[in-house]
Amino acid sequence: METKARVLIDCHDAKGLVYKISRVFYDRDLNIDSNREFVDKENEKFFMRTVVTGKFEINELDAALREVAPKEAHIRVIVPKDKKVVILATKESHALGDILIRHAAGELGATIECVIANHETLRDLVGRFDIPFFYVPAEGLSREAHEAKVMEKINKHDFDYIVLAKYMRILTPSFVAAYPQQIINIHxxxxxxxxxxxPYKQAYERGVKIIGATAHFVTDDLDEGPIIAQDVIPVNHRFDWKDMQRAGRDVEKVVLSRALNLVLNDRVFVNGNKTIVF
Amino acid sequence: METKARVLIDCHDAKGLVYKISRVFYDRDLNIDSNREFVDKENEKFFMRTVVTGKFEINELDAALREVAPKEAHIRVIVPKDKKVVILATKESHALGDILIRHAAGELGATIECVIANHETLRDLVGRFDIPFFYVPAEGLSREAHEAKVMEKINKHDFDYIVLAKYMRILTPSFVAAYPQQIINIHxxxxxxxxxxxPYKQAYERGVKIIGATAHFVTDDLDEGPIIAQDVIPVNHRFDWKDMQRAGRDVEKVVLSRALNLVLNDRVFVNGNKTIVF
Amino acid sequence: METKARVLIDCHDAKGLVYKISRVFYDRDLNIDSNREFVDKENEKFFMRTVVTGKFEINELDAALREVAPKEAHIRVIVPKDKKVVILATKESHALGDILIRHAAGELGATIECVIANHETLRDLVGRFDIPFFYVPAEGLSREAHEAKVMEKINKHDFDYIVLAKYMRILTPSFVAAYPQQIINIHxxxxxxxxxxxPYKQAYERGVKIIGATAHFVTDDLDEGPIIAQDVIPVNHRFDWKDMQRAGRDVEKVVLSRALNLVLNDRVFVNGNKTIVF
Amino acid sequence: METKARVLIDCHDAKGLVYKISRVFYDRDLNIDSNREFVDKENEKFFMRTVVTGKFEINELDAALREVAPKEAHIRVIVPKDKKVVILATKESHALGDILIRHAAGELGATIECVIANHETLRDLVGRFDIPFFYVPAEGLSREAHEAKVMEKINKHDFDYIVLAKYMRILTPSFVAAYPQQIINIHxxxxxxxxxxxPYKQAYERGVKIIGATAHFVTDDLDEGPIIAQDVIPVNHRFDWKDMQRAGRDVEKVVLSRALNLVLNDRVFVNGNKTIVF
Known part of the structure; x- marks a missing residue:
């Protein structure tokens, strides 16, 4: 039977990589459905994402690729299937709601394991979709103590990514370090x-004519992780900061969903503090 | 006690309208919170939307404005409150879902009286939000017979607008004529x-590099009514028409919600086959 | 004979301003072609721009408006005609070139008095359009000494605005103070x-997915003046910073020209560190 | 000495193409600087653009590629250098002017052989840049007779592409057939x-909220050729069609220049009535 797989390889750049990798596919009589490469010359790094179909064993293909690639290469042979996500939220429903609607329509490309929030506000909404909701209040707790409780909930689930759907708390470095390249935030x-x-108040006070939103992987530095997707909308002098916030919600939810879609389809490589998006 | 009202006036253009109208406000000691006018010179038409606050009687203000405006003037003095909407849908959940989430968060600016659909598909989603859902199948019925059944459901409700949230059926002229300037569609x-x-298949076949969505009032001619809002997103050769459809859904729902927001805040005048959006 | 004038008024907000101002127009039998107001409630400021046509004396109209407006009101009655601009540039030709082409086509809405640059590079281009070019080198001079020479050239001309068309030097506070609300920059x-x-190198290093440009009035603080217009374009991981710079040039020139068009048509009010754009 | 070449291949899709082609590069010890492929599954067509550097003979590399590719493959090995273009225009200067400024700055990636126009209007502007201008009036001539005169001028020049920079005349099928995939228009x-x-009058009458521009290859059918680039800008009810035209000019010139840049860098494949843009 035919199998489809996404092959993602990143490693130091070297001559002949495309040839050697495509020979592995050729030798197994695989079809290349799509293929993209990028070489980051500044850092001499090679990135390749190929979708192949044919008759093959995942393990055997993986082993063959490891043989031709540089030793330190990061190689993934992924059979497409729904990923699993845990969502962290606070009070706002627009980003979470957008994900819930996609999930209910079978269009998210992931199953939502649970939603964890530091307020009760969203319990009702999440409950409407029969998804587990855990309320982990932060009042009276140190940041570390609160995070420990959140991590306890998270770690009971099997998941690929943690989605911060307007989770309005700053994460500690140790929390972030526990889930490298797995936490996606919408700023x-x-x-x-x-x-x-x-930021909307800042934008209002600066008098900008455009506002935007940024989806990114979370790293140690606040709002400094690799950017996955961004978009903007025009505003004008008639917008007070509440209006900007209202208008911004549409961009936030669309950018977060776009970033999620890219990540869940294995289209994003992290390259230092940047992303390669194929 | 202070009242706030939106005053909307449209009529043939004439000298002194701004003066005469603003004198009515001045004589009653009203504050003008915001004010916009537009003169369509081609058709000699005057449009004005003013938000006033102060102590006044709606009826008295309305009568005073009628005294200074041309006889045929269309004058509305509206105290802001949630409007009522009836939603028509078919199978797709993205536009409807976006409205439901805003409604649940109290951000729609309207109450949803019911959802009527010609398929059962969305019953479950609508039910999750405790909103009445009516299934009116079209199979085996003439267009007129089906519409009669839909209108029977619609007319049992008190409503300001009918929202076509991806309602994939063409409306007859008599249906449209029954609800003038009340039907809003997302194309x-x-x-x-x-x-x-x-349209996505057409767009794919034409090889366009941008796709979009259009929210408009429905008039007799299919897809020809006054446009309220439009937006676009880039696509490229890697998109097949299903990809375009998927990508387009985000634009559709955002444009429909933006148009709804404008209409529900009484910011839209219809001017022939166009709109004035303040 | 009919005259057309743009009337711009900004002052502290007060009840009855629209009424009193429109009465001045009404008493003189003037037509209001267009009219926009905005009230900045936070700072209790009123802004109004009206285009009137009819038979009137500029001075008489101005005096009549001063009578009804608050004492500190800033009132301008402007008969539309081409403004005069002085352009400062360095080496890059895209922003300057765009202005020169519009000027040659009679579409700029301004006459270019001269171009002053701290390099010789653009002499040839400017000369092709028969516009005076002054080379004022900065080498070996203190910032103040250089600016004194530039100001000497500037002040020999009659001008309304100074346009920094990619002038890559930082201005001293005293230079900026000499031309309040008259210097327009493209950042x-x-x-x-x-x-x-x-900024392109910064953008590249941050890995952003969108870059942009900002046209603003220049005030004391570097890159901190009131924003007139902004726009953006998407970039991706294949762009090095030189590519971003190249792509950004199109946004820069279009945003600068858009801002110039707004300013030259008297559509921009400065409100603290922001702009009102009608 | 190192050479850089762009290798463009399009042919029927077949298994092993990437492998066989990359082996040709590998055998010659060439570096792959960048590489993109796309398979149009609907039509079973393969497109590949690779930039290689190393020591090689163009002809030898070309021959080697022909050996491994399907017989009907369209293969180009191109050493990057400035292309040559002939420009056709009428009266408007914005699109032409943008190209002239880029050309003068050495940023066009092409030399302009000449400008041919059916009006005298642009002679002065073109002359300022020391580029040959030919006035070929159409008055009193049949379309065919006028085109014959234009072709006579065109054919005296060596050129890669004909750029219609707002050339406001419809081309006959025989003119178009004479320059297949060589004529680029901005609509x-x-x-x-x-x-x-x-179109601006049409857009005004339809009351759209966004207008745009489209750069495309010209084929037999008016405005129906493969689209290279598109972009849009927002408009509103305050724009009459002249305002839309004015605003649209910025999009037109930027889209045309973007399309030219893509074509001149050999980034565009024509695929039936569509383009693949790498």
Whole structure:
């Protein structure tokens, strides 16, 4: 029977990589459905994503690729299937709601394991979709203590990614380090403009004519992780910051969903503090 | 006690209208919070939307404005409150879902009286939000007979607008005539490109590099009514028409919600086959 | 004979301003071609721009408006005609070239008095359009000494605005103070992201997915003046910073020209560190 | 000495193409700087663009590629250098002017052989850049007779592409057939909306909220050729059709220049009535 797989390879650049990798596919009589490469010359790094179909064993293909690629190469042979996500939220429903609607329609490309929030506000909405909701209040707890409780909930689930759907709390470095390249955040500004708290108020005070949103992987530095997707909308002098916030919600939810779609389809490589999006 | 009202006036253009209207506000000691006018010189038509606050009687203000405006003037003094909408849908959940999420968050600016659909598909989703769902199948019925059944359901409700949230059926002129300037549709293309059936397939076959969506009032002619809002997103040769459809859904739902927001806030005048959006 | 004038008024907000101002127009039997107001409630400021036509004396109309407006009101009655501009540039030709082409086509809405540059590079291009070019080298001079020479050239001309068409030098506060609300700059980033030197390199290093440009009035603080217009374009991982710079040039020139068009048509009010654009 | 070449291959899809082609590069010890492929599954067509550097003979590499590719393959091994273009124009200067400025700055990636126009209007502008201008009036001539005179001028020049920079005449099928995939047009609408004459007037009358421009290869059918690039800008009810035209010019010139840049860098494949843009 025919199998389809996404093959993702990143390693130091070297001569003949495309040839050697495509020979592995050729030798197994595989079809290349699509193929993209990128060489980051500054850092001499090679990135390749190929979708192949044919009759093959995942393990055997993986082993064959490891044989031709540089030793330190990061190789993934992935049979497409729904990933699993855990969602963290606070009070706002637009980003979470968008994900829930896609999930209900079978269009998310992932199953939602649970939603964890530091407020009760969203319990009702999540309950409407028969998805487990866990309320982990932060009041009276140190950041570390609260995170420990959140991690306890998270770690009870099997998941590929943690989605911060307007989770309005700053994560500690140790939390972030526990889930490398697995945490996806939506920041409510066109980063790196308006880093930090209340970007819409900052944008209003600066008098900008465009506002935006940024979906990114979370790393140690607040709002500094590799950017996956960004988009903007025009505003004008008639917008107060509440209006900007309202208008911005549409961009936020669309950008987060676009980024999720890219990540869940294995289209995103992290390259230092940047992303390669195929 | 202070009242806030939106005053909307449209009539033939005449000298002194702004003066006469603003005198009515001045004489009653009202504050003008915002004010916009537009004169369509081609057709000699005057449009004005003013938000006033102060102590006044709606009826008295309305009567005073009628005294200074031309006889045929269309004058509305509206105290802001949630409007009521009836939604028609078919099978797709993205546009409807976006409205449901906003409704649940209290951000729609309208209450949803019911959802009527010609398929059962969306019953489950609508039910999750405790909103009445009516299934009115079209199979075996003439267009007129089906519409009669839909109108029977619609007319049992008190409503301001009928929202076609991806209602994939063509309406007859008599249906449209029954609800003038009350039916809002989202068309899945950047009108007037790709009028009619399956615009994404048409867009794919034409090889366009951008696709869009259009929210408009429904008039007799299919896809020809006054446009309220439009937006676009880039596509490329890697998109087949299903990909375009998937990508287009985000634009559709955002454009429909943006148009709804404008209409529900009384910001839209219809001017022949066009709109004035303040 | 009929005259057309743009009437711009900004002052503290007060009840009855629209009424009193429109009465002045009504008493003189003037037509209002277009009219826009905005009230900045936070700062209790009123802005109004009206285009009137009819038979009137500029001075008489101005005096009549002063009588009804608050004492500190800033009132301008402007008969539309080409403004005069002085352009400062360095080496890059895209922004300057765009202005020169519009000027040659009679579409700029301004006459270019001269171009002053701190390099010889653009002499040939400017000469092709028969516009005076002055080379004022900065080598070996203090910032103040150089600016004194530039100001000497500038002040020999009658002008309404100074346009920095990619003038790559920082201006001293005293230079800026000499031309309040008269200096328009194009900054090669989506401000406030990437303030300062080489924004494209900063953007490349941050790995953003969108870059932009900002046209603004110049005030004391570098890249901090009131924003007039902004726009963006998408980029991706295949862009090195030189590619971003190349792509960004199109946005820069279009945004600068859009801002110039707004300013030259008297559509821009400065409101603290923001603009009102009608 | 190192040479750089762009290798463009399109042919029927077949198994092993990437492998066989990359082996040709590998055997010659060439570096792959960048590489993109696309398979049009509907039509079973394969497209590949690779940039290689190393020591090689163009002819030998070309021959080697022909040996491994299907017989009917279209193979080009191109050493990057400035292409040559002939420009056709009428009266408007914005699109032409943008090209002239880029050309003068050495940023066009092409030399302009001459400008041919059916009006005298642009002679002065073109002359300022020391580029040959030929006035070929159409008055009193049949379409065929006029085109014969234009072709006579064109054919005296060596050129790669003919650029229609707002050339406001319809070309006959025989003219188009004489320069297959060599004629690039900018159409002043977001095709396929508003095909034909005066699209801005059509757009104004339809009351659209967005207008656009489309750069495309010219084929027999008016405004129906393969689209290379498109972009849009928002408009509103305050725009009459002259305003739309004015606003549209910025999109037109930027889209045409973007398309030219893609074509001149050998990034565009024509695939039936569509383009593949790498």
């Amino acid at each position: 409510h500004s066109f980063l790196p403009a308006f880093i930090g708290a209340n | 899945h293309s950047f009108l007037p490109a790709f009028i009619g059936a399956n | 090669h980033s989506f401000l406030p992201a990437f303030i300062g030197a080489n | 002043h609408s977001f095709l396929p909306a508003f095909i034909g004459a005066n």
